[in-house]
Amino acid sequence: xxxxxxxxxxxxxxxxxxxxxxxxxxxxxxxxxxxxxxxxxxxxxxxxxxxxxxxxxxxxxxxxxxxxxxxxxxxxxxxxxxxxxxxxxxxxxxxxxxxxxxxxxxxxxxxxxxxxxxxxxxxxxxxxxxxxxxxxxxxxxxxxxxxxxxxxxxxxxxxxxxxxxxxxxxxxxxxxxxxxxxxxxxxxxxxxxxxxxxxxxxxxxxxxxxxxxxxxxxxxxxxxxxxxxxxxxx
Numbered sequence: 321x322x323x324x325x326x327x328x329x330x331x332x333x334x335x336x337x338x339x340x341x342x343x344x345x346x347x348x349x350x351x352x353x354x355x356x357x358x359x360x361x362x363x364x365x366x367x368x369x370x371x372x373x374x375x376x377x378x379x380x381x382x383x384x385x386x387x388x389x390x391x392x393x394x395x396x397x398x399x400x401x402x403x404x405x406x407x408x409x410x411x412x413x414x415x416x417x418x419x420x421x422x423x424x425x426x427x428x429x430x431x432x433x434x435x436x437x438x439x440x441x442x443x444x445x446x447x448x449x450x451x452x453x454x455x456x457x458x459x460x461x462x463x464x465x466x467x468x469x470x471x472x473x474x475x476x477x478x479x480x481x482x483x484x485x486x487x488x489x490x491x492x493x494x495x496x497x498x499x500x501x502x503x504x505x506x507x508x509x510x511x512x513x514x515x516x517x518x519x520x521x522x523x524x525x526x527x528x529x530x531x532x533x534x535x536x537x538x539x540x541x542x543x544x545x546x547x548x549x550x551x552x553x554x
Contacts, residue, residue: 375439375446377413377420384418384553387531389425389518392434392453393461394527400541401454407543412550422450425515425527430464433479433502435511440501441493452491460487476502 386408390397412418424435438449453460463482470477476499479485485495501507518524522536530537530546533553539545 374421374423375443377409377422377447379416379419382413382416382419384412384550385421385531385533386412386418386550387421387423389423389522389524389527389529389531390454391425391427391431391527392438392450393428393431393457395457396526396541397528398454398457400528400530401451404541404543404546408546408550411547417554418550422447423514423518424511425518425524425529426511427527429475429478430461430482432508432511433475433484434460436475436504436507437484437488437493437498437501439511440504440507441491441497445491449491456487460484474503475508 388397388400388405390400408418409420413420424431424439426432426435434453438446438453441449460482463484464478467478467481469481473481479498479502480495485493485498488498518529522529522531528541532549537546537549539549
C-alpha cells in the first residue's frame with residue numbers, strides 16, 4: 321500500500337509567505353533513480369491557448385482531443401498515468417486517432433516546482449518529464465517534508481533544500497538550470513492562471529480531470545471505461 325506523506329509546502333510559500341501547510345496524500349514506493357527521463361517517441365507540438373502554450377502529444381489534426389488536468393503530486397494522477405495513459409498512448413495517440421494535452425492544476429509547492437521544470441526545460445522532452453514526475457513521485461516528493469523555509473525562501477531555494485536538483489541530475493538538468501526555471505515569474509503566473517482558467521471553464525473539483533472533445537469524462541479510471549468513452553466520439 322502507498323504510504324501517506326503528511327507535510328507539504330503550500331502555495332502561500334511560493335507566493336511570498338513562508339509557511340508550512342499540513343496536507344495528506346499518498347505516494348507509490350520510491351523507484352530506481354538511475355535512469356534518465358526517456359525520450360518520447362511521439363512528436364509534441366505547441367499551440368497557444370489563452371496566452372500560454374499547450375504542448376500537444378500526437379497528431380495535432382487527430383479527431384479526438386483528450387485534455388488532462390493533473391497535479392504532479394496527485395496519487396490518483398500517477399495511477400491514471402500507469403493504469404490508463406500508457407495503453408491510451410499506444411492505441412490512440414501513436415496511431416493518430418487522438419491527441420493529448422496535459423494541463424497543470426497546481427495544488428502545492430512541490431507540484432508547482434515540478435510543473436515549472438517540466439514546462440521550462442525542453443518542450444520536446446516535456447512528456448518525458450511528466451513520466452518522470454508521475455512515475456517516481458515518492459522519490460522526489462518525500463524530501464520536501466523536511467524542508468524548513470525561511471521568511472525569504474524562494475521556490476528555487478526550497479527545491480534545492482529538497483534536493484530536487486539531485487533528483488533531476490540524471491536527466492542532464494543542472495542545479496543552475498533548475499533554479500533558472502523556478503525563478504521565472506512569467507512561467508509561475510502562467511501555470512497558476514492555467515489552474516484558475518481550468519477551474520472556471522470545467523468546474524474542476526479534483527485531479528485528474530479528463531476532458532474528451534470538450535466534455536468532462538466522469539467514468540471510472542480504468543482503461544476499459546476510458547476506451548468505451550473514446551469509442552463514443554470516434
